[in-house]
Amino acid sequence: MxxxxxxxxxxxxxxxxxxxxxxxxxxxxxxxxxxxxxxxxxxxxxxxxxxxxxxxxxxxxxxxxxxxxxxxxxxxxxxxxxxxxxxxxxxxxxxxxxxxxxxxxxxxxxxxxxxxxxxxxxxxxxxxxxxxxxYLLLKQERQTRFFQHYGPAERYAHLLREQPALVQRVSVSQLASYLGMARETLSRLRSA
Amino acid sequence: MxxxxxxxxxxxxxxxxxxxxxxxxxxxxxxxxxxxxxxxxxxxxxxxxxxxxxxxxxxxxxxxxxxxxxxxxxxxxxxxxxxxxxxxxxxxxxxxxxxxxxxxxxxxxxxxxxxxxxxxxxxxxxxxxxxxxxYLLLKQERQTRFFQHYGPAERYAHLLREQPALVQRVSVSQLASYLGMARETLSRLRSA
DNA sequence: GATTACGTGTGACAAAAGGCACAAAATGCG
DNA sequence: CGCATTTTGTGCCTTTTGTCACACGTAATC
CATH class of the missing domain: 2.60.120.10 (Jelly Rolls)
Incomplete structure (x- = not known):
């Protein structure tokens, strides 16, 4: 450090x-x-x-x-x-x-x-x-739309595109919870 | 007016x-x-x-x-x-x-x-x-959680509890879109 | 280095939600 | 008031997602 x-x-x-x-x-x-x-x-x-x-x-x-x-x-x-x-x-x-x-x-x-x-x-x-x-409000509004109008597959694709670093650094189960889907669903989206 | x-x-x-x-x-x-x-x-x-x-x-x-x-x-x-x-x-x-x-x-x-x-x-x-x-940011954060961790049924129930006036004044199809679900799904939740 | 705990992928099944079609009801408009 | 348009409810079926179970690999522990 x-x-x-x-x-x-x-x-x-x-x-x-x-x-x-x-x-x-x-x-x-x-x-x-x-x-x-x-x-x-x-x-x-x-x-x-x-x-x-x-x-x-x-x-x-x-x-x-x-x-x-x-x-x-x-x-x-x-x-x-x-x-x-x-x-x-x-x-x-x-x-x-x-x-x-x-x-x-x-x-x-x-x-x-x-x-x-x-x-x-x-x-x-x-x-x-x-x-x-x-600035935070703007980000938060985007975040709300993300969950409001996207399904699990779109959310994962979007995250992978916009924040690849996050996907690398965080465990699958924590990511799934963040993305509002079951761990297994995310696991399947990843291997697809 | x-x-x-x-x-x-x-x-x-x-x-x-x-x-x-x-x-x-x-x-x-x-x-x-x-x-x-x-x-x-x-x-x-x-x-x-x-x-x-x-x-x-x-x-x-x-x-x-x-x-x-x-x-x-x-x-x-x-x-x-x-x-x-x-x-x-x-x-x-x-x-x-x-x-x-x-x-x-x-x-x-x-x-x-x-x-x-x-x-x-x-x-x-x-x-x-x-x-x-x-104030807006606080509301928006709540809004994000609402969509992030709640499913359709919970969302409708929550909205009905917290904002009954909204449910009254807005059409079903617009509400459904707002709630991030199909019009039919909301219609079924309502009649349940 | 063996053992245990934990995280992850995957199959089988159940539950939930979406999409389509159509009928009934409500609304708008002449 | 009556016709046309829009909105809503509902059945049927498909697709998606969740849940449970378990195997596998990795990492932590003694």
Whole structure:
């Protein structure tokens, strides 16, 4: 694992919202690096989520346990993604989901309050916040359409085309759960 | 149709983000009322989307035409919702979706640039923008889970529980498309 | 290095959903 | 009001997906 490197973070922020050097530094300083080993939990269901993370290396898996105790995978956050449990973050309710590293992983952690303070005092920081949410919302809308109007075969084909890295790095059973199909169905789609 | 009434709009804004009277007025003044008759298009696929709307009365349907020419319903915006085509709004690309009134409808329209100007000059307006996006993102995440991990029967039951008004007001074929199932499947679920 | 646990592929069957056809009901329009 | 058009419900059959069972290979453990 290479040493934490604020430059990657800074680049990701700049990419979302052109920001002055001063505001950029404010945002970067507000985040602390955190290293996770494979399968280590970054955030556990049951606790309120109080942070936003940025994945520099490795990846995170967000999942929820259903009534039967099976894991429902919500999504994966690969390198260069911003992750949080927005539901818990906004509602202050305990999280239903767990964030876990799928590989040795390096993230940057922002305490929620730190971000809110910045947003309230700096219009540039606020703009970054808006841009980040806008970007996430756009992705999430695409995600919804993906599940709303595609069947299992189309979903797998689409994922293979758009995110081949994800298909490589994640186990078949976790991918199947993410794709909303039975493990066996995905296994058959793969061998077809 | 009752006359346009800024108070409903003001209330919706306040509910998202506590805002001073001055900022609130700025936001309200920036929007213009617009009346639509049933089936009238508010925004057509092919044009870039340059506005954000708030639905005061009636409802909007967002749909896309697939390769076969069938309409894929993305979602419905009932009273008190904020609507736009975020993909087009952010990317400046022509829209793939059309927004159409499902009933005689009254909306408030914000030109995108007006909002951006406000966001750039007022930290309170920027906060409203962030709150709105956060709220929409939260809803959209729920929406994704809904399609990702629920089957047709669960989806219908859930919708009936959470949004009975929608089920009443929208035709079966449009609802089915929205729910990601065949018209016949929904028809059978209803009579079960 | 043998043993165990786990993840994955695959066959057989059951259940669910889709597609087509058509009749009944509702809606729109002159 | 009555005719035409659209929408909805339903039977029949096909296709797809899920479930269960088990074999195989790989990786973890002692």
């Amino acid at each position: 290479t040493a934490p490197n604020t430059e990657i973070l800074a680049k990701a922020i700049q990419q979302l919202s052109a920001t002055s050097a001063a505001s950029l530094a404010q945002l970067c300083i507000a985040a602390a690096p955190r290293v996770l080993s494979k399968r280590e939990a970054l955030h556990r269901a049951g606790k309120p989520c109080e942070s936003v993370w940025f994945v520099e290396k490795g990846y995170l898996r967000a999942f929820q346990a259903d009534e039967a105790g099976r894991e429902l995978n919500h999504c994966f956050y690969l390198e260069n993604s911003f992750a949080t449990d927005l539901v818990s973050l906004r509602t202050h309710q305990p999280s239903v989901l767990t964030l876990q590293a799928g590989e040795p992983t390096l993230v940057w952690e922002w305490p929620k309050q730190r971000l809110l303070d910045l947003y309230a005092t700096s219009i540039e920081a606020a703009q970054f916040g808006r841009m980040l949410l806008g | 009752t006359a346009p009434n800024t108070e409903i709009l003001a209330k919706a804004i306040q509910q998202l983000s506590a805002t001073s009277a001055a900022s609130l007025a700025q936001l309200c003044i920036a929007a213009a009322p617009r009346v639509l008759s049933k089936r009238e298009a508010l925004h057509r696929a092919g044009k870039p989307c340059e506005s954000v709307w708030f639905v005061e009365k009636g409802y909007l349907r967002a749909f896309q035409a697939d390769e076969a020419g069938r309409e894929l319903n993305h979602c419905f915006y009932l009273e008190n919702s904020f609507a736009t085509d975020l993909v087009s709004l952010r990317t400046h690309q022509p829209s793939v979706l059309t927004l159409q009134a499902g009933e005689p409808t009254l909306v408030w329209e914000w030109p995108k640039q007006r909002l951006l100007d406000l966001y750039a000059t007022s930290i309170e307006a920027a906060q409203f923008g962030r709150m709105l996006l956060g």
